[in-house]
Amino acid sequence: MFKIVKKWREQGTIERARGTGLENKKTTNNEDATLIQHLRAHPFTTATAAAQITNFPASRRTAQRRIRQISDFRCRVAAIKPFLTQQNKENRMGYAMQYLIFDQNFWENVIFTDEKVFQSSRNGKIRDFVLDSMKHILNKTIAVVDFPLMCGPGLVVGVPDCVGELMVD
Structure with missing residues (x-):
């Protein structure tokens, strides 16, 4: 709350500056859904490969972020095999x-x-x-x-x- 009051006194506004997280998304909801649908059909695909196949318009990191944000999918590495007794x-x-x-x-x-x-x-x-x-x-x-x-x-x-x-x- 203090920062909002301070910003009002110093700048005369409480609007967020450009680049602070509220600008438009790089992708549409339809593009996000297409990425998730591809991963449901092909779970062994990497996020990078899924983004390339579905023509996802943003970066690899954005694709990974969207997968985490809008779905219950998590990327897992297969377990390491234990030694035999x-x-x-x-x-x-x-x-x-x-x-x-x-x-x-x-x-x-x-x-x-x-x-x-x-x-x-x-x-x-x-x-x-x-x-x-x-x-x-x-x-x-x-x-x-x-x-x-x-x-x-x-x-x-x-x-x-x-x-x-x-x-x-």
Whole structure:
């Protein structure tokens, strides 16, 4: 209150100066909604990529700010995988032994990889936009199971029909 009275005495006005946060927005509500709709459809897209795809007219920082302001989305980094204990290894070996009886049709839908760390995104860690109240989006989750191969430990990755939606350029 003191600052308002002081401004009135010194300048004869209580109007805000230009650049103090009340000027017009750089984007329209429609452009903001388009950005949010794109993130709902493609949660593994970065804010920068979503802004480019939707022709968002403002900067990357403004796109990130709009996502936080007008939606319940928050950008999260995937959790870091914990080290395996001996009990984990034994449980996984038992699980893998159950799959020895499956036929060729089953194995045609499985991708084998080793436990080498690789990047599936050239932007570093995989980030996704999720609702603030949710830890993950169930229909976008791919099941991953450790599997002992003849040449060492590996992974069995289930490939759902929506795997094409998960790939981000």
